[in-house]
Amino acid sequence: MSTSKNWATAALVSCALLLSGCAALESMASDFAPSGEEVTPVVPSPVAKAPISTGEYDLVESCNAFFKTRLVTDVTAAAPAVQAPLNEELTGAFSTISKTIGLLIGKADAVSIEHLEAVRAPFDQALDGSIARPKAVEAAIKNYETACKEGGFKG
Template identity: 80%
Template sequence: MSTSKNWATAALVSCALLLSGCAALESMASDFAPSGEEVTPVVPSPVAKAPISTGEYDLVESCRVFFTGPIVDNVRQLRDAVQAPLTEERTGAFSSVSRNIGDIISKADEVSIAHLEAVRAPFDQALDGSIARPKAVDTAVKNYETACKEGGFKG
């Protein structure tokens, strides 16, 4: 019988400790509860998906860098390759085009960013293993060229 009394005593002590622990938690929780006013949840700000530009170049300068340098020539030479399966050589060429356009984007104006992203997209698509369309490259370059001329670029 003494064993069952020991078990009963242990159970009683355990229950008492458990209840006192619960009471302490409830007391602590009330310290963090709102005081009658509505609490609005904190919503994390969305991650910026658009490229961030320093705005160092205005539209004309962005156009000049793209259209008077070797970048546009590389884009035009590689336009047909975006529809072909990826090879080691194409991977290097597409990466170079994407990186060079990204360098301009980092300094470009807002109008140029949208157009340059459209030019870069088929190359990035090809790098991801998807087959891109050469017509997408042509259209993006043509649209950017039109925006540049409308913006005052004489090149």
């Protein structure tokens, strides 16, 4: 019985210490409470974002860099595999495609950036282990091609 009394005493002392600690924290918090004066919240200054692109290419140049190079061929050839489990070869190919599109995005115009991100997204999803659809790649390429032709790209 003396052991259970010791445990009970220890539990009682622990609770008392815990409650007194909470009370101390509460009194310290009141030291930092507003004193009835209106407190103006501090608004953080806007963070300058790094530019997404240098804008070095206009729409037609961006379209040329995608459609008149091997990039569109690689993307189209790899599209059916975005739904497959990745192996070492696919991982390397998808990484290369994603990086190459990223480099193009770094020079592309604003319209192209949106379309190129849509083309790249399924490859990045597959690399992340998420579900990706080959039709998403196909649709993104068609949408980009349409935007390019509307912007003066002769294809």
